[in-house]
Amino acid sequence: MVNERITEGIIREQLRKAGYFKSVYNDISDIEIYEQKTSEGILENLLDKASKNKMGKDKGYPDFIVFLRQYDIVIIIECKADRRKHYSQNLDKAKEYAVDGAIWYSQFFSVRYNTIAIGVSGQNQEELRITKYFYKKEKSLAKKESDESDEEKTNNKEKQSKIPTPFKIRGQDKEIESPKEVYQYWLYEEKLEKIDDFEKISSNLHKQLHAANVSQYQKSIIIAVILLSLTDRDFRQTYQGISSEETIATSLFNSMVKVLEEAEVPTKNVKTIENNSLFLLDHAIVKKNSPYKLSYFIKQLDEKVFKYMKGDYKEIYTDELGYFYNEFLKYTGGGDGRGLGIVLTPFHICELFAELAGVNKKSRVIDICAGTGGFLVAALKKMLSFLPLQKEVQSIKKNNIIGFELSPSIYPLLIANMIIRNDGKSNCLNTDCFSFTSQEIYEKYKPNTGLLNPPYAVRKKELEFVLHMLDSLEPRGIGIAIVNVSCCKDENDLDLRKEVLSRHQLLGVMSMKNNLFRRSSGVNTNILIFRAHSKHKEKTFMALWKDDGLIDKKGSVGWKDEEGSWEEIKKKWVDQFNNKEIISGKSNLVYLKENDIWIAENHMINNFDSFTPNLLAKHIYSTIKQIFKSEGKINFNQLKEIPHREIEDKFPFDIKKEWKEVRISNLFEFYHFNSIPKKIRKSGKIPFIGASKNNNGISEYILPVKGYNIIDYKCITFGAQGNVGVANSFYQVNPFIPSSTIWVLKPKFEINNHNGSFLAAMLETEKFRYNFGNSVKLENLKSTSIFLPFNGKNKSVDWQKIEEIVKKIDKAELLNIKVTN
Structure with missing residues (x-):
């Protein structure tokens, strides 16, 4: 049985090894660790309304509070034993999920401190999962209360009532970093926001370059040339003093060549890059009437992006700058560089x-x-x-x-x-x-x-x-x-x-x-x-x-x-x-x-785990709906009896141990027909069946057309192709006109509403094998096997057993009902 104390013990040991206890790193002072409590003073006061019942009346305490006083940082850690309780979809279930709880408590501390919210789940190091979020200190709330005016206090209380938006930080997903490593997160705190920032910068630059009549291909070349040229210190220090856009373009071009040559790019390849960049010297962005000029784009990249390549930033941000470059390339052509x-x-x-x-x-x-x-x-x-x-x-x-x-x-x-x-x-x-x-x-x-x-x-x-x-x-x-x-x-x-x-x-x-x-x-x-x-x-x-x-x-x-x-x-x-x-x-x-x-x-x-009572019920109800349809008419009083709730239980037997493998080629003949062209189809009363996942495969009701088949026997249809409809199987009760996107499986046995629904559900478990690029061929059908109840004495499929299984599904008795109009 899972035990949250085990998870807490793992984190306690990680904190010890990472140096949060003075006995490990004596050079790191002012580290305070509290477990489900805190000290008197401001930390305690910040938790006055932090109970996870979110009523705003009681105090609440996270599993761990780590206060790095010298760095002005608070780390909040919440633990859950069960990995399934790591985080919720909306991060809003503080009592139930680890990350949600850590975020809930962290919002109270972010009033005065940079705060890390850490959610932890798992019972051992192998399965441990750690997710971290960062709250930037709300600078407007960082004053002492005694320094605040009445109006400021009122405004700050309103701000505290709104949960600030944290952003996720990268790092070890199995460990908690040391205090010094944690400090690196906001030593250059912009790093933690660069991904979002770079996406916005990329988007804006694309729009502005488009407004300046720069083609898709030229956009990427311009950005590349600017980033390369900015690595030349002489250009970077002098470009803002040049008044002529044409002169800036020439200087930019020459600096790029200098950088490439210093980087020892082969002369032949430097020439190739030069030739592909020559358009810059006479482009619209160096003309007076351009809404955005070349110097504007250079300055944007220098101030908003390139600064992360200099000095101490260089080692820390190299990956982020590359991220910006790739993000910009993705914008060219809709997200994939097309x-x-x-x-x-x-x-x-x-x-x-x-x-x-x-x-x-x-x-x-x-x-x-x-x-x-x-x-x-x-x-x-x-x-x-x-x-x-x-x-x-x-x-x-x-x-x-x-x-x-x-x-x-x-x-x-x-x-x-x-x-x-x-x-x-x-x-x-x-x-x-x-x-x-x-x-x-x-x-x-x-x-x-x-x-x-x-x-x-x-x-x-x-x-x-x-x-x-x-x-x-x-x-x-x-x-x-x-x-x-x-x-x-x-x-x-x-x-x-x-x-x-x-x-x-x-x-x-x-x-x-x-x-x-x-x-x-x-x-x-x-x-x-x-x-x-x-x-x-x-x-x-x-x-x-x-x-x-x-x-x-x-x-x-x-x-x-x-x-x-x-x-x-x-x-x-x-x-x-x-x-x-x-x-x-x-x-x-x-x-x-x-x-x-x-x-x-x-x-x-195929382990047939997906063959569940819920899947069988779906096919039974689909068959029942067909029974209630006669030439497009529906008996609504009977149709509304069909339940729509899901059945989540499993069958009380092991399919692969108790049933026998049967090739479907022993049960069916396989047919493929040409479709009636869309241009000659006319609205009518006969179902037109295609590779759809909905409505039993019916895409429309049409009139018959001479020379095209009407299937007038009960059978199963199996999607032959498509991204969504491939390998969808349906039992067909009524006559229909087939599309070329399906296979028609004509039974060699006496098919009925019970075993037809059952077999359609069983065949759907094969859907995982197929997709848009991997359609269903005849040889696939011939080699497909499914498991069915088997009568050992007769050495044949036990159709009676199948019917008994179907009858156990709620409302399956409606399979026997006669249509009334």
């Missing part, structure tokens, strides 16, 4: 690649289609996280990052992305990766890690890029690519798949969330992990990694980690892969033969 002519890999996927590849300070990472450098940036960040010596850092930046980018218009953005991170000496070339043989690449760079998002629908196939990357790696090097699922299954890519497996070992296939690349491309993707130049003779780890915890927030330009769950999910996925963890219905180990498709869904074991 306006640049490429599709940007979401940065959380770049980070995942670096973890899966086991990147360390000895890694030599190559991206042969580098784009703007997302994979290389993530790899460099990972390398430097191992705290190499200074001479190692220089070697890493000079030798261990290799990138090829063919597009002369994208290449400047790649170089800027690397130099912004203080890495101008990487081997990033403006070249076609196929201009070098794989042997030439290996001999010159000796890469042991390859990361790749190959271009889609270009002169070469995706797997040709994958093969070239793998062939370029040292033996047993790790290569990872994210590709369109089509190349993992289509017949016209089979020869390439065979060639890859003939030379390299496929370690893992992970199916990612639908539309990972958002609205830009509309394709579904797989991550492929290889060991280069190794025989493919071991099992391949295959997994469904559909839920990364990120959301496509309205008005946003990228995936957002609103709940702060990505780091934990990333670690879980990496551990699953490294440990080859088999989770029924989620991951599996499979011997892949040369003719097999590389689709994880097709190799998952």
Whole structure:
């Protein structure tokens, strides 16, 4: 049984190890720790109305209060034993959830102190979860009460009645940092707000550049050129004294060239960047009638962004400045860089690649289609996280990052992305990766890690890029690519798949969330992990990694980690892969033969956990509604009897132990029909069934058309394609006209309302295998098996048992009712 005292004990020990007790760090004074109490004085007074019943009358005490007096910081810690009680959706259930409770108490302290709210859940270090929020001190409330006027006191009381908005801070998700590390959070407190600030700055700059008649492509070049030029101290100190916009443009251009040359970018590539930036010298933003001039954009970036590259900020904010740059690139073309002519890999996927590849300070990472450098940036960040010596850092930046980018218009953005991170000496070339043989690449760079998002629908196939990357790696090097699922299954890519497996070992296939690349491309993707130049003779780890915890927030330009769950999910996925963890219905180990498709869904074991009374009830009620429909008419008195509540219990038996596996090809014949074209469809009374998830698949009622089939027998329909409707199954009671987006499963047995509803529900448990890029083929249906009650004596499906199970569902008796009109 979970015990909150255990969680508190873990945190107490963490505080001790981190140096919050004087016996550990004698040089840190004025640290006070209170457990479910506080001292007399201002801390006590601030909790006068802090009871978690939120009535504003009683005192309340958090599990821990840590007062760092010398830093003017208060840390509030709330613990819950059960990880399911970590935080609520709206962070507003202080009594029930750890993070919610910490935030509740912290609002009272933020009147006078910078405050960290820490929510902790879990019973051991392995499952421990820590989330931190920061409240900035309300400066207007920081006066002593004796210094406040009556009006100020009234206003401050009103402010205290409103919960201030905290913002999430990054840090260890399993540990509490030391007092000195905590202090770093607001030594430069702007750091904690930079992500939100940079998003706003990026948005405003895009709008202003658009108003100045700057094209999508030119926007990114201008930002890159300015950021590069600002690294030149002479330009940065003198540009504000230049009155002519044309002269500023020339000075900006010359400074960029100087920075590139000092960064040892090859002369040929410097010339490429120059040519792609020449438009600046005669652009509208250097003209007098421009609403926003070049000098305005330089000053905006200098004052609002670039200051985080100088002095002490440089080490702390390098990652944030890079975040701004990537955020700006995402705005170009609707959030994914499509306006640049490429599709940007979401940065959380770049980070995942670096973890899966086991990147360390000895890694030599190559991206042969580098784009703007997302994979290389993530790899460099990972390398430097191992705290190499200074001479190692220089070697890493000079030798261990290799990138090829063919597009002369994208290449400047790649170089800027690397130099912004203080890495101008990487081997990033403006070249076609196929201009070098794989042997030439290996001999010159000796890469042991390859990361790749190959271009889609270009002169070469995706797997040709994958093969070239793998062939370029040292033996047993790790290569990872994210590709369109089509190349993992289509017949016209089979020869390439065979060639890859003939030379390299496929370690893992992970199916990612639908539309990972958002609205830009509309394709579904797989991550492929290889060991280069190794025989493919071991099992391949295959997994469904559909839920990364990120959301496509309205008005946003990228995936957002609103709940702060990505780091934990990333670690879980990496551990699953490294440990080859088999989770029924989620991951599996499979011997892949040369003719097999590389689709994880097709190799998952269906544990039928999703076959529940609630799912069966949904199909029963859908059938009942059909019974009540006769030529479009409904008996409303009977229809309203159908319950709409959910049934949450499970069946009291183990399906896979007590039932028998049955191929559905033994139960059904499979048919596929052409659709009646939309332009000749006319409104009528016959249901038109398509790949829909609602209304039993009925999209409309139409008139029959000569030459197109009417299905006049009871059957089951199964969605053949689509992003939403694929693999949705429905039992059809009434005659209907089929769409080409469904399969019609004609029964070989006597189907009725009971067993038809049951089988439709059972078939829906196969839905997890299919998506927009992985449609249902005839061979899929023929190989599909489900579990059914079996009569051992007759060696056949026990239809009577099925009917008994159905009859136990509330209101199932309505399946026998006769329609009245």
